[in-house]
Amino acid sequence: MLCFYTLSSCSNNDDDGGVNNNSEQLAQVENTVESGTWRITNFIDSGENETSDFAGYNFSFNSDGSLVATNGTDTLTGTWSVTDDSSSSDDDIDFNIFFPVLDTNDFEDLNDDWDIISYTSTKIVLIDISGGNGGTDNLTFEKN
Numbered sequence: 001m002l003c004f005y006t007l008s009s010c011s012n013n014d015d016d017g018g019v020n021n022n023s024e025q026l027a028q029v030e031n032t033v034e035s036g037t038w039r040i041t042n043f044i045d046s047g048e049n050e051t052s053d054f055a056g057y058n059f060s061f062n063s064d065g066s067l068v069a070t071n072g073t074d075t076l077t078g079t080w081s082v083t084d085d086s087s088s089s090d091d092d093i094d095f096n097i098f099f100p101v102l103d104t105n106d107f108e109d110l111n112d113d114w115d116i117i118s119y120t121s122t123k124i125v126l127i128d129i130s131g132g133n134g135g136t137d138n139l140t141f142e143k144n
Helices: 023-033 106-110
Strands: 002-004 009-011 038-045 058-061 066-070 075-085 092-098 112-119 123-129 136-143
Touching (some): 023 075, 023 092, 023 112, 038 106, 075 112
Antiparallel strands (some): 002 009, 038 058, 038 136, 058 066, 092 112, 112 123, 123 136
8 A cells, every 4th residue: 555645645546656746736737827817716814705805816827937916907926836845744736926015915915835725727726724823724716
């Protein structure tokens, strides 16, 4: 029996014939989000629904690592990446977002190394459990 630390589950079925390797999934997530523009359809910050803070914004995840959010009037540019978090016991994939803004800016709430819960060609669901206060943040992007 092989134990995979992803999602802390064990499997009797070794589909890929080797040790758990997230590189293919990393590439799939990157290719998915680099295609088209996205909007935030759910953002729960420590129990508070703050989705409306990002209403009207379209997000472009560019292949050069830049992340552009625009609502037609205001444009913010940050960075994004997808990384293999092999340092954690979960061995999960992190979806990293960073906007260089003040702490008082709504976009600062998006700055984190989010865990990917699920993704499809039109939707990516992320979660972060805060180490400080134990609050859970949820973030969902859907393709326009």
